[in-house]
Structure formats: C-alpha cells, structure tokens
Amino acid sequence: MADLLDPKNDFVFKRIFGSEENKDVLLAFLNRTFAESGEAPLTEIVLLNPYTDKDAPLDKQSIFDIWARTTEGKLINVEMQLFNKYDIEKRTLFYWSKRYSSQLQEGQSYTELKKCVTINILNYSFIANNRYHNIFHLREDETGLELTDDIEVHFMELSKLNEESISLEGGLINWLLFLKGADKANWEVLKMNEPTLKKAMDTLEFLSQDHEARRKYEERQKYLHDEASMIQWATEKGMAEGIEKGIEKGMAEGEKKKAIEIALNMLKMGLDTSVIAAASGLSEAQITDLRNRS
Template identity: 50%
Template sequence: MDLLKPSLDFVFKRIFGVEENRDILIDFLNAIFESANEPGVTEIEILNPFLDKTAVYDKQSVLDIKARTADHTIINIEIQLRDQKDMEKRTLYYWSKLYGSQLVQGEIYRSLCRTVTINILGFNYIDNERYHNTFHLREDNTGLILTDDIEIHMIELEKLRDIAEGQQRKLVRWMLFLLGPAKEKMEEIAMKEPAIQKALTTLEFLSQDKEIRELYEARQKALHDWNSSIHGAREDGIEEGKAIGKQEGKIEVAMHMLSKGMSRQDVATFTGLSVTEIEQLQRRQTQ
C-alpha cells in the first residue's frame, strides 16, 4: 500500500500534533531553530492536539499545530501546498490573532510572549535561493531588533528537491521526509534520525488505517475543490475583463466614427454594435 503524503496538512497534524509524538515535534522544531542559529526547546505543550473530523471536509479550515514552550513562547506551524498569492498577509493576520489572544481583559502588555509562526510551503515564494528564511522586526539601517516577540519562518519544500542525500542538515532531512519520496528513500533518511524513524513508523500506521485513508482522501478532495473554485473564479474574471475591454473598445471606435459623420448603419456594421446602441451613443455625444 502506498504511503500517505506527509505534507498534506491532515497527515502532518496526525504525525506531529498528537501527544504521543511530542518528542517528534520537539526534534522537528529544534531542526528549524538550529537552521536559524537559535536555541532549541526541551519541553513543549501542544495547545490543539485534537482534530475535529468535520474540519477535514471544510476546504477553508486550517489544520495547523499550536504549541507553547517552557519559556511560554507560542509557536504556530502551518503547511500551505498551493500559492494563493496572499501568504505574507495571511501570515501576519494569523500571527496577530495568536499574539493578541494571549492578553485577557485586565492584563498588562508586558505579559505578551514571543510568538513564532512557521510556514512550510509547497511552492517557491521568497525571491532568493534559500530554502529557509527567518524574519524579525528590525531597524532598516542598523539591523537592531525592536523586539523578538515576532518571528516568522518560511520554509520552501520545492527548493530542496535537488539537494543530495547525505550532505544536508537535520532540517533538510525532515523536509525531504515531508516531500514524501519512495518508501526506500524514506527509510534511508530515517536511518540517520531516530525521530524521523518514529515519524515514518507513524506514517506507515496511518497509511494502513482504513478510516484515516478515507479522511485523507476527503481532505484531498476538499482542498482540490477549493483550488478548482479559486482557479475557475480567476478564469471567469479574466474572461469578463476581456469582454468588458472588448466592448469598451467597440464603443470608443464607434464614437470616433460618429464624430467623423459616418452613418449609424455603417458604424453598426463595422463595430458589431446594434443600431439602437449607436443611437444611444449619438445622444450621449449631444448631451
């Protein structure tokens, strides 16, 4: 039986976002922080470990992972496989909601804690060759960080496809796992990392579970339907724009021909507009 794709948000959450796999999540996060030259974490609390099955069928639901470290840092991990052209605004919106939700009525602003967003992208988004980019709030000229409360990681899977096995850091091995190569390749990667071996074992178990596979296919269909509707709306918009532009062009030509004294019938024949439409244009010229 083929393995499920670990990069699908539903599967990703079932591997990394459950209590029994907290050690996998810690290893995964430490690979990210190591890549960004930041200290790792030793303890973590998963804030949304339960998965509502109805969310699987909702094409707009976000199956993310929210966690809190021992020093109260809030971390949000989200996988986006398709580019909706709004990643930076979407990221800031969800980051701000997570940051602001820490403050309950009557508390002081100093109680707000560092909030980290990690986006794993299935498409190229940042205009450089780096597969892992980390963003902070800095002063333009000196690079001085205003606050470390905001931290955003963008990790792009497509930039990793050509990296040779055996020559990469731990984060790359995790990302290669998420890319879902053949099982033999996954086993080769997992041999070097106990946490990845446990993730692979979890993935194999999920892939053999009939109910999980049904939910997996339902999630794939929901996301496919969503992307198809977005693409269809975009196509309709383009065609509507072309039609509007074509009509406006006809009107402009007709107005010019009328100003030159050409007959209504000749203008109608040349532009494809009706005689009635030509008469309306003439009235507009005289108003």
C-alpha cells in the same frame, strides 16, 4: 502494502506532528527549525490543539494547523500549505497578529505578551531566492538592529528541494525531504542522524494501511483539490472580468446579483476576501459585509 499517503496533506501532517503521542516528533522538528535561526533547543512543548478524532476532513471548524506553547510561554504555529492561496504574506501577518494579541486579558500589561512564531511549510515557490528556508524578523533597514524578538516568521519551500539535497549529517532538510515525499528507498539515509524521524515514518506507514485514516485522507485530498481549482478559476475569472469590463465602472443589477451569489458560495468554502473580490467583482468591503451577514 498500500501506497503511502502524502504527508503534505494537512490532515496527515497533523496526525504525524500534532498528536499527543507524537509530541516528541514535533519537538525534534521544531528544534531542527530553530537551530537554523540560532535559538536554543526546546526541552518541552504543550500542544494547544492536539489532533483528535473530532478533526473531520470536511468540517470547517477543524483546524489542521498545529498550535503549541513552550514552557517559557512562546507561541508556535505550524501550517502546511499544499496550494498557493495568494497573499500568503498578508494572511500570515493577519493570523500572527490575532495569536499575538489574543494573549492579553483585560487589564493586563503589554509586558505579558510573549513571542509568536509562525512556520509556513509551502508546497510551492514563493520567495524570489534559492533558499528553501527563509526566516524573517523585525529589524532596522541599515543597521539590522532588532526592534523586538516577538515576531518570527519561517517560510519553508518544498519545491526548492530535491533528493540530491539529502544531508548525511541530518538536520531540517531531511525532515523536509520526508514531507516532500522522498522515495522510501532513501528513508534509511534520511533518518540516519535523525532518530525521531523514524517515528514520523512509522506513523505515516501505519496511517497508510489504516482503512479509516485512508478514507479521511481521500476526503481531505478531494476538498483541497476542489479548493485549489476554485482559487484558480476565481483568479482567472477575476483577471478576465477586470480587463474586459473594468470593475470600477460598476455592474448592472443582474450582474451584481450573480456576483453576490458567487461571493456567498466562495465564502462558504472559506476562501480569502481578496480572492473572492477578484472573482466576483465586488469590493473587499462588500465581501466583508456579506461575511458578517452570512
């Protein structure tokens, strides 16, 4: 049997959780997630961007996040992050705000706005505590009084889990251990009280044996690793140049031309403005101007 594909690969993740035929898998995962934030279970969801064969691993237009809506109109975004792109908290709020504001059509009242939930599954540690699942809302500092329930952000950090964490009672942790890549010998225990998890496992096994799925997976893996290498290079280069030269003093014309060339190449890769600015020495305003003109 072929080696199992990595379910953390966002292409595979969307095939398992974001396809119409596996909508029950996503629903079960979301209900385990929301149980930890004290919310009532969902009975139905609508996929807003279900996986299709048009989702090409190297196409920048393909969206490997999962967008869903509940019957009450609540919007949910689930995103898998293999590598640390930095500024994840700002990136999260930026995309949350775009989803939230996009609900209103011209002339509609603010009362039409529905709750937006962002779920980030991270393959690295981000929050300075030992909790693998952290949930954020908008509350008053002293009293904990909630200003609005419309914003909810989840961070799930797979790096904080190990296979000793398997829960015989089931729950979100078993889903996350599956995503982390738990030894197949432990699958029976993981799905013992998570019957829908078996369908996720069956889907992963099917994809792992499908030649075309494996080809697309490997293309996506290469793209993701190249992107991670570029981010690491950009960060290290940006730090070195910042120390040695001092970006605030400006650059000679030749250096500026080179910086613009670097920035344009990185824009094509879809990297964040802050990362490009650190690598090239250009300001974020200059990067934004290049993005608008390219």
